[in-house]
Amino acid sequence: MVVIGSVVALAALIALGYRLGTDPRVEQREGDILVALAPGTFLVLSWLVRLVQWWDAARAPARRVMVTAHLAQSPQPGSAGRVTAAAGAVSAAGGIDAGPKGYSVWLTVSGRDGGFLHQRVVWEPWLRELTRPRQATVRHGSGVSVVDVAGYGRLWPASLTLRRRPYGVRLIPFRKAQRLPKENNLSHGRLACLLLLFVAPGLAGAVTQGAWALLGWWVAYVVASLVATGAWFGIIPPGVLPEAARRGRAPTTS
Incomplete structure (x- = not known):
C-alpha cells in the first residue's frame, strides 16, 4: 500500500507540477520545472517496471x-x-x-x-x-x-x-x-533534516517570488519522492x- 500510494501520488504531483510550470501566473521557468520533475519521472517509470516484476513473480x-x-x-x-x-x-x-x-x-x-x-x-x-x-x-x-x-x-x-x-x-x-x-x-530528527535540505530551495523560491502554491506542491513532491525512494531500497x-x-x-x- 505504501509503494502503490507513493507512486500514484508522485505521478499525480508530476502532472500537477507540469501544469504549474506552464501556468503564466507562476513566475517560474518551464525548464526549471522539467529539471525538477526528471528524477520523479524516472522513479515512477522504474517502479512501474518493478511492479511488473512483482506481478510476474507472484504468479510463479x-x-x-x-x-x-x-x-x-x-x-x-x-x-x-x-x-x-x-x-x-x-x-x-x-x-x-x-x-x-x-x-x-x-x-x-x-x-x-x-x-x-x-x-x-x-x-x-x-x-x-x-x-x-x-x-x-x-x-x-x-x-x-x-x-x-x-x-x-x-x-x-x-x-x-x-x-x-x-x-x-x-x-x-x-x-x-x-x-x-x-x-x-x-532517527526522526535526521529524517527531518533530510526533508528540510530538499525543501529549502522551494522555500527560497516561494519567499522571493511569492509562489506559495508552488511551494506546497514542492513539499508534497519531495515527501512522495522520499517515500518511494525509501521503499525502492527497502x-x-x-x-x-x-x-x-x-x-x-x-x-x-x-
Missing part, C-alpha cells in the same frame, strides 16, 4: 524454503557510499554520520537443494520479529523473488535476487543486530527497533 510456482532475516550495514565504520547516502544519516553538526547503521533487510533463502539466494525486501513492521530462521515459500520470476513467510505474510522484493552475497554491505543476523544499540536506522523507517529489542528482549507485536 511456489517452493518451500527457510529464510533468515539480516540487517544490511556499511562494511566498516568509516565507509562512505550508497549505504550512508541511502540512509541519509545527517549528523547534528551538519556532516555525514558514517557509523555502521542498519538501513535495509536482506533475506537469505535456503532450499532443499542446499543452494542460497539473497533477496532485499520492502520493509514490513513484522520483519523485526524474524529473529530466527522461518519456514516460507518463495516464488521466483523476472529476476526477483516474492517470499511468503509462514504465519506472517508476504514480502515483496526491493532488489534483484542474487546467488551471491551483496557487494558493499555486511549482513548481520537480525537477532544479533537487534541487540546492538547503534544498529538502528534513521530502507527501514525510523524508530522501528524498540529499546526492548535492542536490549535482547522479545519485541512487541506490531
Whole structure:
C-alpha cells in the first residue's frame, strides 16, 4: 500500500507540477520545472517496471524454503557510499554520520537443494520479529523473488535476487543486530533534516517570488519522492527497533 500510494501520488504531483510550470501566473521557468520533475519521472517509470516484476513473480510456482532475516550495514565504520547516502544519516553538526547503521533487510533463502539466494525486501513492521530462521515459500520470476513467510505474510522484493552475497554491505543476523544499540536506522530528527535540505530551495523560491502554491506542491513532491525512494531500497523507517529489542528482549507485536 505504501509503494502503490507513493507512486500514484508522485505521478499525480508530476502532472500537477507540469501544469504549474506552464501556468503564466507562476513566475517560474518551464525548464526549471522539467529539471525538477526528471528524477520523479524516472522513479515512477522504474517502479512501474518493478511492479511488473512483482506481478510476474507472484504468479510463479511456489517452493518451500527457510529464510533468515539480516540487517544490511556499511562494511566498516568509516565507509562512505550508497549505504550512508541511502540512509541519509545527517549528523547534528551538519556532516555525514558514517557509523555502521542498519538501513535495509536482506533475506537469505535456503532450499532443499542446499543452494542460497539473497533477496532485499520492502520493509514490513513484522520483519523485526524474524529473529530466527522461518519456514516460507518463495516464488521466483523476472529476476526477483516474492517470499511468503509462514504465519506472517508476504514480502515483496526491493532488489534483484542474487546467488551471491551483496557487494558493499555486511549482513548481520537480525537477532544479533537487534541487540546492538547503534544498529538502528534513521532517527526522526535526521529524517527531518533530510526533508528540510530538499525543501529549502522551494522555500527560497516561494519567499522571493511569492509562489506559495508552488511551494506546497514542492513539499508534497519531495515527501512522495522520499517515500518511494525509501521503499525502492527497502530502507527501514525510523524508530522501528524498540529499546526492548535492542536490549535482547522479545519485541512487541506490531
